[in-house]
Amino acid sequence: MSLFERIDRRGTQSAKWDKMQDLFGVSPQDGLAMWTADSDYATAPCVRAAVRAAAEHGVFGYSWDYPEYKDAVAWWMQTRHGWQVDPDWVLTSQGLGNAIALSIGAWSEPGDAVAIFPPVYHEFANKIKKTGRVVTECPLVRDGETYALDLDEAQKCLTGREKILIWCSPQNPSGRIWTAQELREVSRFAERNGLLLISDEIHHDLILPGNSFVPTDVAVPEGRARTVYLTAASKTFNIAGLRTGNMIIPDPDLRATMQQCQRQIDYGASSMGVTMIHAAYSPQGAAWADEQITHLDGNRQIFDSGVNAIPGVWSMPLQSTYLAWVDFSGTGMAPEEFQARIRDTAKIAASPGPSFGSGGESFMRFNLAASRSLVVEAVERLQGAFADLQ
Numbered sequence: 001m002s003l004f005e006r007i008d009r010r011g012t013q014s015a016k017w018d019k020m021q022d023l024f025g026v027s028p029q030d031g032l033a034m035w036t037a038d039s040d041y042a043t044a045p046c047v048r049a050a051v052r053a054a055a056e057h058g059v060f061g062y063s064w065d066y067p068e069y070k071d072a073v074a075w076w077m078q079t080r081h082g083w084q085v086d087p088d089w090v091l092t093s094q095g096l097g098n099a100i101a102l103s104i105g106a107w108s109e110p111g112d113a114v115a116i117f118p119p120v121y122h123e124f125a126n127k128i129k130k131t132g133r134v135v136t137e138c139p140l141v142r143d144g145e146t147y148a149l150d151l152d153e154a155q156k157c158l159t160g161r162e163k164i165l166i167w168c169s170p171q172n173p174s175g176r177i178w179t180a181q182e183l184r185e186v187s188r189f190a191e192r193n194g195l196l197l198i199s200d201e202i203h204h205d206l207i208l209p210g211n212s213f214v215p216t217d218v219a220v221p222e223g224r225a226r227t228v229y230l231t232a233a234s235k236t237f238n239i240a241g242l243r244t245g246n247m248i249i250p251d252p253d254l255r256a257t258m259q260q261c262q263r264q265i266d267y268g269a270s271s272m273g274v275t276m277i278h279a280a281y282s283p284q285g286a287a288w289a290d291e292q293i294t295h296l297d298g299n300r301q302i303f304d305s306g307v308n309a310i311p312g313v314w315s316m317p318l319q320s321t322y323l324a325w326v327d328f329s330g331t332g333m334a335p336e337e338f339q340a341r342i343r344d345t346a347k348i349a350a351s352p353g354p355s356f357g358s359g360g361e362s363f364m365r366f367n368l369a370a371s372r373s374l375v376v377e378a379v380e381r382l383q384g385a386f387a388d389l390q
């Protein structure tokens with residue numbers, strides 16, 4: 001039996017399935033949820049065993065990000081990413097969305113601007129706006145089958161009010177992995193413009209075969225004094241509901257600022273969050289994560305060959321993540337029309353491209369972290385919804 005079997009999540013308070021009717025108008029009865037970035041299969045057996053042991057123990061009192069937890073984070077970064085992290089650099093957060101909001105609050109003032117490179121994870125812009133800051137978009141440029149940086153153009157987009165640059169590596173929604181050279185250029189761009197760099201690396205374990213990922217700190221160690229690195233086990237191990245992420249902050253002054261912010265809001269680590277991550281960041285967790293990559297690569301191939309067979313539809317070749325970024329511009333349809341076909345005919349709840357900012361207009365994002373059978377079904381439904389183009 002596959003480790004990545006289909007699990008019916010309907011009626012389990014799954015936001016992805018139980019809110020799809022309200023958010024997307026797609027019924028969970030006969031629809032497929034392919035939007036928010038969590039997975040439809042069970043987490044690693046070592047993580048489940050840790051949860052069972054905690055349930056047997058039966059006491060769920062306060063905990064903290066204890067030394068062995070930080071050691072496990074450092075072990076994972078070293079063995080999986082060749083990144084030497086001092087355990088003292090590790091602070092936990094209530095997930096990375098929370099870490100981003102806290103960072104914006106810590107290192108900018110209302111009315112300041114924050115730069116992002118769209119199309120990019122929609123919550124960057126949302127968090128900037130919700131905290132009373134202004135979004136500065138420095139759009140990525142299309143370069144053949146992927147995206148590239150144009151930092152000369154990006155420079156022209158800056159208004160002089162920016163204090164922070166929020167960077168996504170690997171990139172959501174395109175799956176683009178940035179090279180060490182590109183990371184150096186982004187870091188220098190931030191430095192030239194006096195920007196704190198927030199490097200969101202939440203998808204760093206989801207690297208598809210044939211690709212390699214370099215952490216920003218490994219590529220540009222000299223940028224440490226002005227960079228905050230965000231990592232998590234949540235996407236890798238499907239434990240996002242535990243709402244725990246890591247902020248890795250080598251610079252002591254930046255770290256002290258963040259610790260002060262956390263004290264002000266009385267933040268404390270979630271006991272089950274650290275328990276699960278501690279169990280995940282282990283040799284057993286690593287073996288499961290490798291198996292997951294093989295599974296996701298199979299899903300990606302089936303999805304891409306199926307949707308690319310629809311005239312005018314093109315899935316950007318994925319280097320990382322389980323999020324397929326699909327361009328419908330070749331169909332000649334307005335976004336309302338292809339979105340309606342996906343929603344009403346295919347009955348798939350997927351993430352609309354425009355929510356990712358400039359450059360996302362003709363795209364939809366599909367989450368492939370599911371059983372093989374769900375992905376096959378999704379392809380059949382999409383082919384059916386666009387059958388008149390064949």
Ligand SMILES: Cc1ncc(COP(=O)(O)O)c(C=O)c1O
Binds near residue numbers: 096097121168203
């Ligand atoms: C790039 C990126 N950052 C942050 C998050 C949110 O992380 P969390 O669930 O830890 O708040 C996501 C979730 O999809 C993401 O893709």
